[in-house]
Amino acid sequence: MWELFTHPANIAFSTSLCLMFLFGIFEILLTIIGGGSQTLLDQFLTDSATPNAETHIDADHGLMGKALDWLYLGRVPLFVWLIIFLTAYALTGFIIQGITLQMTDMLFNVWLISFACLFLCMPVVRTVAKLVAKILPQDETMAIYSDELIGRTATIILGEARQNYPAQAKVIDHHGTTHYILVEPETEATFGQGQSVILTHKIKTVFQAVSV
CATH class of the missing domain: 2.40.50.140 (Nucleic acid-binding proteins)
Structure with a gap:
């Protein structure tokens, strides 16, 4: 297992797990000093991923806006969404590489599998984010459809x-x-x-x- 984690072909997935743990430590430290990362990160969301507080009317979003909405980006705190994405991305990659190693005694090329898993993990990200959105308390909003x-x-x-x-x-x-x-x-x-x-x-x- 450790060899799979440290193999150069899995560097993107190992890095994702490390970032997830670093985010966790960062959040704990901010909580201890009385802050939080959610507000800090949410300000970087584009207008396509956040409700428009001025108009309160859903407009015809572009392709990017529809994709972000499909991924529930903006419906859960950005920090939580990043944790979900990093975890899903890393686990998807390790599972595919592990199965491939067992069947062929080889691993996919690092660039090929890293890019492919960006798309393969998205249904998992959406499903988990959708569940989390139902669990987390939502801020009251005046926005309507x-x-x-x-x-x-x-x-x-x-x-x-x-x-x-x-x-x-x-x-x-x-x-x-x-x-x-x-x-x-x-x-x-x-x-x-x-x-x-x-x-x-x-x-x-x-x-x-x-x-x-």
Whole structure:
């Protein structure tokens, strides 16, 4: 086992385990002095991986944002996510290399297996992060999904809304927070400024509505 751990072909996995233990020691030290690494690390998350506290509306994220969301990066503390990733990456690599060694008496090339395990471990990372997200207490948030606005009454505040020509409207969610959205009629109707409408569904970034 020690030979497998120290073999040059497994350097990436050995390093991952060492980093995991170093993170643990680092966290213990910060806890002793009254701090914590979670806030320190979470500030490095991109906007794609964190809820938008200003708009509170889920936008059409790019491919990177969808990938981060799929991995639950941003739904659990970044420090915890890194521990999960390093552990899953290292164990995936050691298991594959161990099986290969038993069957062929050889090991995969260090570059090939290191790169391949980055992808192979992701389903494990997602599964564990999803479980951890359910266990860890969540901070209360005012963020909502845009679909939660459907059925609410909005007011046209700028322009005239016609089919395929949306106008800006405002709507208040159940938290009392005001959101500014684009609205167009569901039928051939026209909505004028100041008119109240009921949101019926959403197509991409535009809400469709009917008159009150």
